[in-house]
Amino acid sequence: MTASPTTRRQLVRVHNFGVSIDGFATGEGQALEAPFGHAGIRLHEWFSDTAMAYELQGGGPGGSRGIDNALIEAGFRGFGAEIMGRNKFGPQRGPWADESWQGWWGENPPFHTPVYVLTHHLRPSLKMAGGTTFHFRDASPQDVLAEAKQAADGLDVHVSGGPTVVRDFLAADLVDLLHVVVVPIVLGRGVRLWDGLEGVEERFEVETTASPRGVSHVIFSRRAS
Amino acid sequence: MTASPTTRRQLVRVHNFGVSIDGFATGEGQALEAPFGHAGIRLHEWFSDTAMAYELQGGGPGGSRGIDNALIEAGFRGFGAEIMGRNKFGPQRGPWADESWQGWWGENPPFHTPVYVLTHHLRPSLKMAGGTTFHFRDASPQDVLAEAKQAADGLDVHVSGGPTVVRDFLAADLVDLLHVVVVPIVLGRGVRLWDGLEGVEERFEVETTASPRGVSHVIFSRRAS
Numbered sequence: 001m002t003a004s005p006t007t008r009r010q011l012v013r014v015h016n017f018g019v020s021i022d023g024f025a026t027g028e029g030q031a032l033e034a035p036f037g038h039a040g041i042r043l044h045e046w047f048s049d050t051a052m053a054y055e056l057q058g059g060g061p062g063g064s065r066g067i068d069n070a071l072i073e074a075g076f077r078g079f080g081a082e083i084m085g086r087n088k089f090g091p092q093r094g095p096w097a098d099e100s101w102q103g104w105w106g107e108n109p110p111f112h113t114p115v116y117v118l119t120h121h122l123r124p125s126l127k128m129a130g131g132t133t134f135h136f137r138d139a140s141p142q143d144v145l146a147e148a149k150q151a152a153d154g155l156d157v158h159v160s161g162g163p164t165v166v167r168d169f170l171a172a173d174l175v176d177l178l179h180v181v182v183v184p185i186v187l188g189r190g191v192r193l194w195d196g197l198e199g200v201e202e203r204f205e206v207e208t209t210a211s212p213r214g215v216s217h218v219i220f221s222r223r224a225s
Numbered sequence: 226m227t228a229s230p231t232t233r234r235q236l237v238r239v240h241n242f243g244v245s246i247d248g249f250a251t252g253e254g255q256a257l258e259a260p261f262g263h264a265g266i267r268l269h270e271w272f273s274d275t276a277m278a279y280e281l282q283g284g285g286p287g288g289s290r291g292i293d294n295a296l297i298e299a300g301f302r303g304f305g306a307e308i309m310g311r312n313k314f315g316p317q318r319g320p321w322a323d324e325s326w327q328g329w330w331g332e333n334p335p336f337h338t339p340v341y342v343l344t345h346h347l348r349p350s351l352k353m354a355g356g357t358t359f360h361f362r363d364a365s366p367q368d369v370l371a372e373a374k375q376a377a378d379g380l381d382v383h384v385s386g387g388p389t390v391v392r393d394f395l396a397a398d399l400v401d402l403l404h405v406v407v408v409p410i411v412l413g414r415g416v417r418l419w420d421g422l423e424g425v426e427e428r429f430e431v432e433t434t435a436s437p438r439g440v441s442h443v444i445f446s447r448r449a450s
Contacts, residue, residue: 021407021426021443022248022419182246182407184431184443188423194247198413201246206409208441210433216441218246218409 010149011156011176014166015075018043018215019180020187025163027190032091035104037190043183046213047072056110067211071179071219080152082111083144085165086119089134095121102126103134113158114151116144118165141172163191170197178204178220235374236381236401239391240300243268243440244405245412250388252415257316260329262415268408271438272297281335292436296404296444305377307336308369310390311344314359320346327351328359338383339376341369343390366397388416395422403429403445 019025020043027039036043047053051063052072063069086092090101103109112131119136126134137144148157159169169175180193194200204220211217244250245268252264261268272278276288277297288294311317315326328334337356344361351359362369373382384394394400405418419425429445436442 019246021244021405022417022422023246180246182441184426184433184445186419186422186425188419188421192247194411194413196413197247197411200411201409206439208409208435208439210435210441214431214433216407216433216435216443218441220409 008154010152010154012145012159012169012174013075013079013156013177013179014159014161014169014175015177015179016047016072017161017166017178017180017193018046018183019193020190021182021184022186022188023192023194024187024190025161025166025193027187030087030091035091039187039190042185042187043181046181046183046211046215049213052076067209067217068213068215071209071217075158075179076110078156079113079158080155081113081148082115082158082160083148083165083169084115084117084160085162086117086121087164088160088162089117089119096123099123099126102128108132113155114148116148118144141169141174145169145174163193167193167195167197170200173203175220176222180218180220182216182218184214233379235377235379237370237384237394237399238300238304238381238402238404239384239386239394239400240402240404241272241297242386242391242403242405242418243271243408244418245415246407246409247411247413248417248419249412249415250386250391250418251312252412255312255316260316264412264415267410267412268406271406271408271436271440274438277301292434292442293438293440296434296442300383300404301335303381304338304383305380306338306373307340307383307385308373308390308394309340309342309385310387311342311346312389313385313387314342314344321348324348324351327353333357338380339373341373343369366394366399370394370399388418392418392420392422395425398428400445401447405443405445407441407443409439 027037029037046068049064050069050072051065052069054063089103108129109132115132115134117134117136120138122136122138204222207219209217252262254262271293274289275294275297276290277294279288314328333355334353334357340357340359342359342361345363347361429447432444434442
């Protein structure tokens, strides 16, 4: 009897997800000039000095390569598809006025995979440079995940936010790895990540690591079932 | 000219204050048999294996002496008075039915100083063994602090909880050191520590240390003014 080839299980992962110490994952008042509302860059500042940040900004070599960078990099490897909410894709609400908005990320977005944008307001798919195509779907977490897994061709699926989408995927028990970054600021208002998720930690092994920048990386890995 | 003797400034400190990752510092449904409501011991479990916990329980030597224990011990040193809320003192609400309740801690409570209990329902002071006397006060944070500082005779004042009292003292900008312990559980309901404190971190230097037990110690030290 020969061993059959092992198929790696596709994972659904959330990475580098900044949350204030009072539980908000984005601020109030998102707008074109304020993608994170009144939170500004405060939930993402820990990211900015790392080698990965330099690389994403097309800068030369440089940046720190410590614990923050190692964890950041894990959030950019091994994905074949991404799922995001419409509020992460852009600041508009309601029906699209036109289709000129192509996301925050310019002509060559940093995803390089199919990206499924959850929205009640559909529009045609949008093919960008570098392998990113935005698809717009009005679907349940389960259904859009099935499509994303198919498209990912054996690689993992990245659920990248915003908080409402991450919360919906956690509530539906679809997340294998959740890496939140607790930032010690009191944001006071915005969108809470944890609402309706009482006891969610029981499904996970939890590890915590602090970084010299003052944030805590809390990593929830789904328990083997 | 001789240097005048330096007077050490009295500090107001909060220590070992467990908060869930969604911002709750106590659960819902406090009762005689459930001092922390539905949270149970989950916000304090990190404490239980330390040498300080063994000592408080009157056990023999034993327990860990790592980062958790070092930080716990700092919260038991150098105090001359304590301030707590009535909900920390006991599970009763409203007027006292009688005066038989003497706190959760038995005849020799672990405070060994005057303890000011904030309540709208006054009763006579209660002298316990070991140097603890409970005084009941219906006063503002500023006024009870002035009395506690006087009683503390040069030592520091411990603001020990519950969350409402800590929040009131933070809102009134009376806290010099705040040591919170972020526990990676989603409590979902109870009393939030951070409500109304947007931006409070700006008054403090912040340090974060994770412990092997999976909690993060976040220490807010008031900036020199």
